[in-house]
Amino acid sequence: MTSSLQLIEKNICAHIIERLDKVGILYRIFSRSKGKKSLEEKIGRKEKEGKPYTIDGRKIQDIIGIRIVTYFQDDINLVKDMLSETMNFIDEEIDVHELTVFKPKRTNIICGFTSSDIKIFEETKAASQYEGLNLVDQTFELQLRTVLSEGWHEIDHSLRYKCKDEWEGHVEKERMLNGIYASLEVNDIALKSLFNELSYQHFKGKNWEAMFRNKFRLKFQPQEMRDDLKQIFLDDVKLPKKFLKVERETIIKELANTDIAVPVTFNNLIFFTNYFILKNERINSITPEFIKNCKE
Secondary structure, eight states: OHHHHHHHHHHHHHHHHHHHHTTTBOEEEEEEEOOHHHHHHHHHHHHHTTOOOOSSSOOBOOSEEEEEEESSTTHHHHHHHHHHTTSEEEEEEEOOOBTTBOOOOOEEEEEEOOHHHHHHHHHHHHHOOOGGGGGBOSEEEEEEEEHHHHHHHHHHHHHTGGGGGGGTTOHHHHHHHHHHHHHHHHHHHHHHHHHHHHHHHHHHTTOHHHHHHHHHOBOOOSOOOOHHHHHHHHHOTTHHHHHHHSOHHHHHHHHHTOSSOOOOOHHHHHHHHIIIIIOOHHHHHTOOHHHHTTTO
């Protein structure tokens, strides 16, 4: 049972990694498959809570769990949107912020297995003698977190969610734990603002590579910006600011949907952004053909 589930887990992770690495998103990915002991614990806990799983009703949807941890808060929705185009999103649990309440924001999504993974899962059920698999759905849970919130969620899940009775009557302690999360959320917002400001400072200092690195916050391949592009930027003082004002999310989504993978370098990002959005003629004249043809 375990090896088959791990194969499905590996297939899911491979797809996610291919999708995110294509555009250079900064992230970490973690995954796990529930074994028999873990399944029995969850089945027993939910039954005790009065929310039992049944064959014909509510089933376990997270026998496989995938967690994507992004470096920046604004990448949460970006990653979600990118993956929704190639994965089967069935349900989601996304908390909405309240102005007067500090509490963790969950971005948890239930996704369906691919047809090939469903086949593996059904073959596993047929070959297994464990009846608990009949209470498991053909789904996995995808969780999206930031680096700063990840540690908090791990602590909360292990030491509060799984032992709620130990927190009864300790409202102030619960509020304090949520307050710690609130401070991390503020730091997530500050982190993005810091890099945006740093990008602007490098724009004013005509340090173009640093401007692009801190604006787009991607995993750039080690290639220096071409001298002819630098000269174009120096000759047209308004052009670099146009690049600075381009929506980061727009460019990353466009890169994700190209027919071929465009290596994430300063040069390619400039050529790509210009060809499909800004359309400066001098840059167009030296744009490689594979950039022009990558979205046919």
